[in-house]
Amino acid sequence: xxxxxxxxxxxxxxxxxxxxxxxxxxxxxxxxxxxxxxxxxxxxxxxxxxxxxxxxxxxxxxxxxxxxxxxxxxxxxxxxxxxxxxxxxxxxxxxxxxxxxxxxxxxxxxxxxxxxxxxxxxxxxxxxxxxxxxxxxxxxxxxxxxxxxxxxxxxxxxxxxxxxxxxxxxxxxxxxxxxxxxxxxxxxxxxxxxxxxxxxxxxxxxxxxxxxxxxxx
Amino acid sequence: xxxxxxxxxxxxxxxxxxxxxxxxxxxxxxxxxxxxxxxxxxxxxxxxxxxxxxxxxxxxxxxxxxxxxxxxxxxxxxxxxxxxxxxxxxxxxxxxxxxxxxxxxxxxxxxxxxxxxxxxxxxxxxxxxxxxxxxxxxxxxxxxxxxxxxxxxxxxxxxxxxxxxxxxxxxxxxxxxxxxxxxxxxxxxxxxxxxxxxxxxxxxxxxxxxxxxxxxx
Numbered sequence: 001x002x003x004x005x006x007x008x009x010x011x012x013x014x015x016x017x018x019x020x021x022x023x024x025x026x027x028x029x030x031x032x033x034x035x036x037x038x039x040x041x042x043x044x045x046x047x048x049x050x051x052x053x054x055x056x057x058x059x060x061x062x063x064x065x066x067x068x069x070x071x072x073x074x075x076x077x078x079x080x081x082x083x084x085x086x087x088x089x090x091x092x093x094x095x096x097x098x099x100x101x102x103x104x105x106x107x108x109x110x111x112x113x114x115x116x117x118x119x120x121x122x123x124x125x126x127x128x129x130x131x132x133x134x135x136x137x138x139x140x141x142x143x144x145x146x147x148x149x150x151x152x153x154x155x156x157x158x159x160x161x162x163x164x165x166x167x168x169x170x171x172x173x174x175x176x177x178x179x180x181x182x183x184x185x186x187x188x189x190x191x192x193x194x195x196x197x198x199x200x201x202x203x204x205x206x207x208x209x210x211x212x213x214x215x216x217x
Numbered sequence: 218x219x220x221x222x223x224x225x226x227x228x229x230x231x232x233x234x235x236x237x238x239x240x241x242x243x244x245x246x247x248x249x250x251x252x253x254x255x256x257x258x259x260x261x262x263x264x265x266x267x268x269x270x271x272x273x274x275x276x277x278x279x280x281x282x283x284x285x286x287x288x289x290x291x292x293x294x295x296x297x298x299x300x301x302x303x304x305x306x307x308x309x310x311x312x313x314x315x316x317x318x319x320x321x322x323x324x325x326x327x328x329x330x331x332x333x334x335x336x337x338x339x340x341x342x343x344x345x346x347x348x349x350x351x352x353x354x355x356x357x358x359x360x361x362x363x364x365x366x367x368x369x370x371x372x373x374x375x376x377x378x379x380x381x382x383x384x385x386x387x388x389x390x391x392x393x394x395x396x397x398x399x400x401x402x403x404x405x406x407x408x409x410x411x412x413x414x415x416x417x418x419x420x421x422x423x424x425x426x427x428x429x430x431x432x433x434x
């Protein structure tokens with residue numbers, strides 16, 4: 001897959017050697033979580049809100065209620081900036097100055113439109129659910145007409161994007177190496193626990209394969 | 218501690234029963250991680266970027282290089298919106314519509330100024346390091362004059378804030394309870410692994426107490 005086009009909008013100027021623009025790497029980071037942070041403008045103020053998303057190729061889908069302020073502002077602006085960040089470790093250097101983190105982060109600049117066609121809306125919601133837990137859509141009650149009408153779905157078509165990745169050890173100044181100070185990396189990871197079944201389940205309902213596979217991945 | 222003042226800026230309108238405005242709860246969420254997402258405006262576009270922060274009372278501190286676009290834009294605007302999000306679980310309902318997540322999230326609206334006094338700058342950097350790993354400042358080489366000069370530190374004084382918290386099980390429509398579909402919660406947590414010492418450490422340097430306490434917390 002080709003790289004995303006580089007412009008002033010997405011160019012990584014601080015720490016450019018950690019930058020990546022190739023679609024495969026960026027899509028990989030996007031598929032590693034379902035939680036993003038989206039910036040929008042409201043009354044001249046830039047605001048950031050966390051939300052869930054799904055990805056289908058070069059499109060992200062988000063959803064919310066019809067009156068959701070972020071959604072309506074994004075729709076009005078016609079564009080969105082989305083950030084997805086995975087923390088992989090704390091980088092504790094000898095010097096305060098060289099403290100850092102290992103992470104994989106993606107910034108997306110995209111065009112926004114409302115998904116209005118029912119079939120397309122259902123497609124988007126399927127991608128959002130399956131992005132959370134792969135193949136889980138087959139194990140849910142799909143939205144009915146009333147629910148579909150109450151849900152605003154936005155498509156964010158990726159215009160350009162960049163990733164910034166740090167995945168290495170401590171980098172201290174050479175003259176600090178002999179200091180009697182510890183330095184190293186503390187790995188950080190997100191883990192999933194044992195599924196807790198809803199106490200209201202009728203007897204005999206088993207945990208579906210999608211959930212089993214997700215927690216044992 | 219009193220609540221943060223409620224205005225149109227920070228009022229939680231969607232899911233208001235999950236909203237909290239009390240300082241103690243908000244500070245607790247802020248102290249549970251060091252990674253935030255900040256929104257800023259650049260050429261009319263709202264942009265969001267992840268960064269590290271420290272907290273001292275009602276102030277957050279962030280730092281970066283002198284030419285960091287986010288930092289310079291925030292300073293120019295004199296205000297910032299900060300989001301801190303902790304994911305605690307996936308809430309898998311019977312219906313796609315009632316899928317959700319358990320989370321603790323904070324939105325902050327603050328006033329921005331540059332920290333220019335050297336003593337105050339050192340204070341801010343100490344809070345940033347100690348926010349990452351409590352009491353770790355005593356175990357690092359503190360910034361020298363050159364490093365201090367190369368670091369832009371911003372104070373974000375919290376004007377108002379809100380938290381949104383979901384911490385419960387599945388909430389499905391009653392008529393869906395008898396469906397032959399599984400529903401439940403998959404807990405999610407961030408865990409730290411065993412510290413990996415820098416291979417360049419001189420012999421005899423032990424992992425400091427701050428790091429031991431952090432990984433065993």
